[in-house]
Amino acid sequence: MSKVLSGEDTRTTLRVANIPNKFTQHKLLSLFKEHHDGTFNFFYLPFDFVNGSNLGYCFVNMTSPAHIPSFHAAFNGQRWPGVNSEKICEVNFAKFQGLPMLLNRFRDSPVAREARRMQPLIIDPVSGGHTALSDTQLWTGRSSRRQQMERQQMEQQQMERQLNLERQQMEQQLNLERQQMEQQLKLERQQMEQQQMERQLNLERQKLQRQQMELERRQQILCSMQATCGLNPPLPVSIPAMPYYHGSYSTH
Secondary structure (H helix, E strand, C coil): CHHHHHCCCCCCEEEEECCCCCCCHHHHHHHHHHHHCCCEEEEECCECCCCCCECCEEEEEECCHHHHHHHHHHHCCCECCCCCCCCECEEEECCCCCHHHHHHHHCCCHHHHCCHHHCCEEECCCCCCEEEHHHCHHHHCCCHHHHHHHHHHHHHHHHHHHHHHHHHHHHHHHHHHHHHHHHHHHHHHHHHHHHHHHHHHHHHHHHHHHHHHHHHHHHHHHHHHHHHCCCCCCCCCCCCCCCCCCCCCCCC
16 A cells, blocks of 8 residues: 555555455445545446345445545454455455556446346546446447447348258258158059059960960860760860870771
């Protein structure tokens, strides 16, 4: 603190650590304002967005380095009042210094899109009022380049979603055509097998017809030979094919 008192150290942003996790933004801000109202213009208590508890530290930017010694003396090394906690407060200089750097650090971060009770606060040292970062012109007046980048990113995401949708539709169409083709091939294969069976049956039928004709022809020959020899004609029965007789008949 000696360099701060002498004016050699002009840093203004403090990091307050070992804060009880149940402290809300309103409770801690009220505690700081109780004896140091009008001495700081920025306050941010980070929270775990899942369980709603603070992360155990906060950032405070003093309007002048001259206000740091009294704030440091009031809180550093002290227990937290009004809570049942063994934590001892620690006050040190923060990594990011000055209000402009703090605003640049947090205005484009996800915290500015969270609920106002979890956002960094801009403090009016005169009135004591405060405004959430997302409600300030520093947030709404972001550079056109940033807005353009966000717009391009949104367009790219929309294009990717459209491409994914078209790809899914194409895959569905290909699957449908493949299934239809497989069904058509299966039907054609069944038709070919049926036609092949019909051809085979026709061949078998023709073969039986030829055998029947051959049998009838042989029976006619046999009847003719028996009539020549004066024998009784055979009964018209279906018998297997008989061999031809190549000898001569003689009568006794």
